[in-house]
Amino acid sequence: MSNGVEPMPNRLPAGAQNPVSAAVTASLKRRYAAERRFRLYGLLAVVFAALSLAALVFTIVQTGLPAFSTTMVRLPVTISSEAIDPAGTRDPQTLSGADYQKVVRDALAELFPDVTGRSQRRDLFSMLSPGGAYELRNRVMADPAVIGSRIEMLIPVADDIDQYAKGHIEASSKGIETRITDDQAQWFARLKDRGMIESVFNTRLFTAADSRSPELAGIWGALVGSFWTMAVTLVLSFPLAVGAAIYLEEFAPKNRWTQLIEVNINNLAAVPSIVFGLLGLAVFLNFFGLPRSAPLVGGMVLALITLPTIIIASRAALKAVPPSIREAALGVGASPIQTVFHHVVPLALPGMLTGTIIGMAQALGETAPLLMIGMVAFIVDIPSGPLDPATVMPVQIYLWSDSPERAFVERASAAIIVLLGFLIVMNVLAVVLRKRFERKW
């Protein structure tokens, strides 16, 4: 086609440099250099991010790992009938009220006949956790036949002794700077020499709820609380969010009102979570009078937080279903609702589930709104339902990291490891779902 432009000469005399080619050569160098520079920046950014992440994970694991083991004393305990049940009635009330603390202390004192002074004895007894007495009581209550016999018990040591055994704190003769005395250190060494000290896997960490004594505290209560809270969140948010997404995407007229709703949903996703906590406090607790510290209310508040996330993800999933599928269904005479539920929703479901899992992972790590509705209380019982007072994993971590005891800091890190484990599992699940059900059209 001739449009008045001179055609380019496609052959130049030998030796002459094509001006275009020269310009390209000159700029190529610059362009390649720019690309190399950009790649380097990118690589540096990735390396920096990876190193920071590695450092973070390393610190957490380093601090938290020791919490998975604990120090115990293997102590021969004489359960004398006089101490527990002088009348010999085996009445559960008597058995339950007996002074087991004294029995355990006597067993320890037996090993150290040289310890006589009042304050020395107090130091000696404080080496053992009060958990030993509870355990002994449970054993006696379960089987009163052990009364009168001599049994061996594994009794946890007090948290400071445990920390000393792990080498985290040192004994000092000044006795002010550290939490264990020289005497205690020496007694501990003697116990160790006699082979009575054992380092075992810390099962209590996974079976107990919170406690004032770090060596007796565990994450099971928080895990169960998290479970109930997440269950309430899922039951409330998934159907609501998916229903809202389907209505807005497939059925709602596109007018100013639906636009307004859409903008507001997007804005809700950006509202700080503590605001939702305040809302929960004002509406759910103060207005409707729902129980404080309950997973039910926590779940309701977290459902509000995850709703926008799931709605946005579900709408994106619905939008990604190609219009040709809708046309195909409508073309054979499917009604709009049949088109949506027979064809569009099944195809969008993996995307919706991925959004839901990501929303749930977000909710699992949420702390601030739960503080507002009282899930930050010190709760020693394992919740048995969504109405029992409970706390959740991130709040438990917050509580422990706020405690001065070295052993609690350790346990906070251990709880973080468990929480991160759950989050990773959920995210992997989301990725697997997406990969597994990904469709190509």
Added chain:
Amino acid sequence: MTMIQTQPQEPTLRESRNTSEDAVTFVTRDVTVHYGAKKALDNVSLDINKNDVTALIGPSGCGKSTYLRCLNRMNDIIPGCRVSGRILLDGEDVYAKSMDVVHLRARVGMVFQKPNPFPKSIYENVAYGPRIHGIARDRAHLDGIVFTSLEKAGLLGEVKDRLHEPGTSLSGGQQQRLCIARAIAVQPEVILMDEPCSALDPIATAKIEELMDELRINYSIVIVTHSMQQAARVSQRTSFFHLGVIVETGETEQIFTNPIDRRTQDYITGRFG
């Protein structure tokens, strides 16, 4: 999009059937369509004869697909689309309040430009229509409908051993025939085809064209096509659309050999479009 053929052939023209005046499926009068402020169709009047293949030809953007989508009200799902004028299917106003759009689409099937089987099994693709309309009495009857439809669409031989494999695993041409089988499974009166061969290779195209000739014994077919050879090969009547109006309608043979309008002449000889 024009079809690429290795050997351009002389269009073979078929004798059109003698259609009496009463054998008309669609009567459309003064159909005007707006997309928002834009006028896509301007006072289009056309009759679709029973048991004919009617081809709608014309350059891109001339309104032929828009017209086709008026016939089964697929334009309803496009926001901002307004249709005026009268479209009668066997004397019933398609756009009347009393017309149920779901029922209409069961009577007027559609095959789209890009093969769009459901991401389900071949069997489920064909069985879906009869199932939602409650046509099949029982499982055996449904099987029968599926087999007959696949047979009519010329696909049964190729897929009868793998009815439960996904429809999307078929080749493009097979997928399009599956879509035709899906459309005829609900026993429509009319089948609308919107450039059904534009995504297919010449061999698959030839199969679909052959199929259209067989299908018109039982159905009326309206096909939008960009390929003049295809229009000439498969249709009995041809309508030439240009800029939202019908320039010329007539027997296919007359349109291609002796067009009345200058613009038709220019288009079929490849001078524009």
